[in-house]
Amino acid sequence: MNRPLLIFSGQSNRPLAQAIAEALGLPLGKSTTQRFANDNLFVRFEESLREGDVFIVQSFTPPVQDHLMELLMMIDAAKGASAARVTAVIPYFSYARSDKKDAPRISITARLIADLLQTAGADRVLTMTLHSPQVHGFFKIPVDHLSAEPVIANYFATRVDLENAVVVAPDAGDLKRASSLARRLGLPLAFIDKERVSDTEVRVRMLVGEVEGKTALIVDDEISTAGSLVEAVEALMQAGAKEVYAAATHGVYVGPALERIANSPVKEVAATDTCPPKAGPKLKTLTVAPLFAEAIWRIHRGESVSSLFT
Numbered sequence: 001m002n003r004p005l006l007i008f009s010g011q012s013n014r015p016l017a018q019a020i021a022e023a024l025g026l027p028l029g030k031s032t033t034q035r036f037a038n039d040n041l042f043v044r045f046e047e048s049l050r051e052g053d054v055f056i057v058q059s060f061t062p063p064v065q066d067h068l069m070e071l072l073m074m075i076d077a078a079k080g081a082s083a084a085r086v087t088a089v090i091p092y093f094s095y096a097r098s099d100k101k102d103a104p105r106i107s108i109t110a111r112l113i114a115d116l117l118q119t120a121g122a123d124r125v126l127t128m129t130l131h132s133p134q135v136h137g138f139f140k141i142p143v144d145h146l147s148a149e150p151v152i153a154n155y156f157a158t159r160v161d162l163e164n165a166v167v168v169a170p171d172a173g174d175l176k177r178a179s180s181l182a183r184r185l186g187l188p189l190a191f192i193d194k195e196r197v198s199d200t201e202v203r204v205r206m207l208v209g210e211v212e213g214k215t216a217l218i219v220d221d222e223i224s225t226a227g228s229l230v231e232a233v234e235a236l237m238q239a240g241a242k243e244v245y246a247a248a249t250h251g252v253y254v255g256p257a258l259e260r261i262a263n264s265p266v267k268e269v270a271a272t273d274t275c276p277p278k279a280g281p282k283l284k285t286l287t288v289a290p291l292f293a294e295a296i297w298r299i300h301r302g303e304s305v306s307s308l309f310t
């Protein structure tokens with residue numbers, strides 16, 4: 001696109017936005033967000049956006065509703081300030097878990113958010129590892145859906161001895177992701193059948209696959225309360241796994257997550273910086289800033305992004 005490339009950030013994950021801008025050799029654009037006494041938000045761009053190709057980086061991390069609203073307001077303000085095109089860069093799209101009507105009288109909130117982003121004026125969306133890829137279909141505007149698989153594969157390949165390892169899907173939703181990672185690393189696959197008891201508790205029903213004496217590599221889309229993770233680690237250790245490592249795209253780490261991980265026999269837990277990293281003795285952060293920078297550069301230039309999807 002023959003327009004200036006402008007990168008801005010909401011409040012949710014400025015270090016990632018800064019790292020993306022640096023990888024592109026650009027300054028992060030200046031904007032202000034304020035909260036009035038009555039709790040209303042106020043956003044303002046502090047530089048001209050006229051005819052610009054604007055990318056606004058915002059993850060839906062807690063407080064999710066504030067960050068969503070701030071992004072909607074920034075998109076609206078950018079369109080009102082005559083940006084030529086506005087791309088919502090949403091490294092972590094949390095409401096993607098509300099993607100179906102699996103109980104009466106509930107909201108398919110992922111679709112609602114897609115509608116809100118389009119109503120605000122977003123021309124495109126760039127995101128990573130949606131909980132279920134079909135959320136992509138809730139949008140009528142173009143969506144580029146990146147995968148953290150290359151980053152996670154590189155982490156496992158450099159951190160553990162793959163000689164006697166097995167990739168583990170901690171639930172049915174992760175089976176495709178885990179199977180793809182297993183193929184990439186040339187490893188066998190195991191699978192856990194999990195039942196969600198409540199928002200924060202899960203129960204392992206069954207473990208399928210050979211893990212005895214092996215290094216188990218769990219791969220998940222997100223770690224929220226870490227209930228899924230620690231139950232999977234327990235089941236793997238009980239089945240005779242030698243050791244367990246885990247990696248997820250989104251390290252949200254809310255509620256009891258950090259304590260659960262600290263008390264679990266898991267060796268190390270890696271997550272990317274789509275959410276602001278948290279500190280902990282077993283936690284490791286992998287950066288996806290170069291991947292987002294490359295995608296933004298290609299979108300800006302009108303070049304293919306598909307090689308970055310896998």
Ligand code: R5P
Nearest residue numbers: 173222223224225226227228
């Ligand atoms: C669930 O379907 C996802 O793939 C994750 O396993 C889940 O969101 C993690 O949540 P928590 O850490 O609270 O168990």
